[in-house]
Amino acid sequence: MTAAPGPDEAHQLLLDHADRTLTGRLEDPAVVAAVVGVERLVVATGSTDEAILRAALAGEPVAGTDPEVVAALVAESEAHVTAGLIRRASGQSVDAAVVNPASGGYDITTDATLLRAAVRAAQGSIDAMPYYGARYGERGSRFATTDSAWLISLAGLGEGRAIRQVEWLSRVLAARGMPSWLLETHLDALVAEVRSVAGEEAVGALPAAANALAHARRQHVDDDLVRAAEHWAAEALGDSLLVPHTGALVAAAVADQLAGVTRDDSALLDWFTDPERVTPQAAAALRAVRQRVLDHAR
Structure with missing residues (x-):
């Protein structure tokens, strides 16, 4: 034995x-x-x-x-x-379960150079958005790595197939409180990492997938409105903000609701307004920010 x-x-x-x-x-x-x-x-x-x-x-x-x-x-x-x-x-x-036992074992890239790029992009996205750590902890970090390595495996698909796969993942994640804007920005980071180590050919269909998510969001909540919501939330909540970029996340969740990615934005808003985390005044202020986004959305 x-x-x-x-x-x-x-x-x-x-x-x-x-x-x-x-x-x-x-x-x-x-x-x-x-x-x-x-x-x-x-x-x-x-x-x-x-x-x-x-x-x-x-x-x-x-x-x-x-x-x-x-x-x-x-x-x-x-x-x-x-x-x-x-x-x-x-x-x-x-498969993904090698480095994320909770993943269920989906395919990931097995190219060493691209795998390293996936790890860097995943951790970079997490560091740039403290919401991930605050809400999902280390489990979120592990899934970010394997999801990133799975996304790279889509690069060689035709654009239509890659976009459909990314749209599917965006729906799954948005239902768990991660608006598709987060996947959009992560894809941008992933494309930049892959380009830096493997060139333009290696990114394949990934830029098209990122652009598809961005286009769907901008039909309802454009980049200017995301930035405005960021300012409104910071102005309204001040030190009561749970994490940076709260306003942008609320705007992104509204975009998903309006685009039909999610039924509503409760998966994100309920976490931000949970009475165990924030005061009633802070929750009301954030709901007012959400309403401003809705009022300005297309």
């Missing part, structure tokens, strides 16, 4: 890929987990330097980082690599 992989084996595999030189298609689930784990450390440390990444993996202090956050990332990465080693031993193929 083959012994189960231990933490030392998983840790060593992460160290083996700290140089980030691996390219091409990945067929080993453990290597996929290691590549993702190392790239998450790249984002957390703000460095691609192999020595810094090795220091982070060794638990040594890294300037400008929160030691607890880095330690948690390393521990999670080791757990994912260990699970990948088990999958390797049993001959299982690569």
